């Protein structure tokens with residue numbers, strides 16, 4: 001895997017830190033837990049999309065784009081970061097936002113919504129829950145092209161083979177840090193949503209023959225649909241990067257027991273996990289992604305899924321900006337030190 005040959009923009013200036021979660025490790029009395037601070041990546045507020053956008057926006061620029069089109073949920077971190085990357089590159093950015101099942105669009109909402117306006121999205125189109133987002137984005141792209149613009153559609157979550165390269169690169173970064181610090185990771189635990197993060201890590205570790213298990217904690221779908229989604233993206237990414245596809249599908253591990261009633265819908269486990277990280281380590285997670293992933297990790301540890309001597313790396317994919325969109329969510333104390 002020769003990543004240097006793929007066009008890339010740079011939005012972060014150093015490796016993100018890997019920190020030992022001493023208090024959490026002691027509290028759970030299981031494996032030693034580390035955290036990869038991808039919430040500290042560059043652009044407006046950091047998070048996993050920044051790594052994907054380094055490759056996606058480079059491709060947009062190579063294609064002469066003047067306008068980036070993308071979409072996501074009402075509190076989409078992906079939309080915030082895509083917009084920030086576009087602004088940094090002097091490009092326009094138009095967003096399509098999908099309403100939630102029970103959450104209509106509120107133009108005055110805090111969190112990421114506030115930042116869409118602050119960063120100056122050129123337009124925001126709101127569509128009802130269940131809309132075909134890909135079709136909406138392509139229709140907008142065609143409209144822009146008819147008007148003489150050069151649009152570039154960034155897929156939902158930045159999850160295609162180009163976006164996944166960002167996380168194949170992250171796998172290399174983790175291996176380098178592991179070597180520098182003399183730390184061997186047995187397992188990596190990460191969010192499994194649109195899939196680029198998990199798929200990229202799987203391909204990146206596999207390309208280096210590193211025997212690290214990547215555990216994807218689903219945030220929206222059951223395994224029935226999530227495993228094929230991740231497996232396809234793993235194959236596409238391996239193909240794009242010329243990585244051998246040998247037994248790659250065997251490396252796809254997803255857990256669908258922590259989604260709760262659905263995407264963005266809070267769970268008790270998520271609330272406990274977000275409070276636990278905040279109150280033991282002073283680290284902010286979010287309610288939609290990393291809170292559910294941490295709830296999964298805590299539960300797996302309590303169930304004895306890891307050995308005491310294991311080193312487990314939790315990838316913090318960002319998202320805490322959305323905490324400000326729902327100020328009463330953490331009113332009940334489910335975790336008290």
Ligand SMILES: Cc1ncc(COP(=O)(O)O)c(C=O)c1O
Nearest residue numbers: 193194195196197289317318319
């Ligand atoms: C904070 C955060 N974590 C995790 C994810 C999921 O990552 P992926 O879509 O690559 O599976 C997202 C996706 O939007 C996100 O915003």
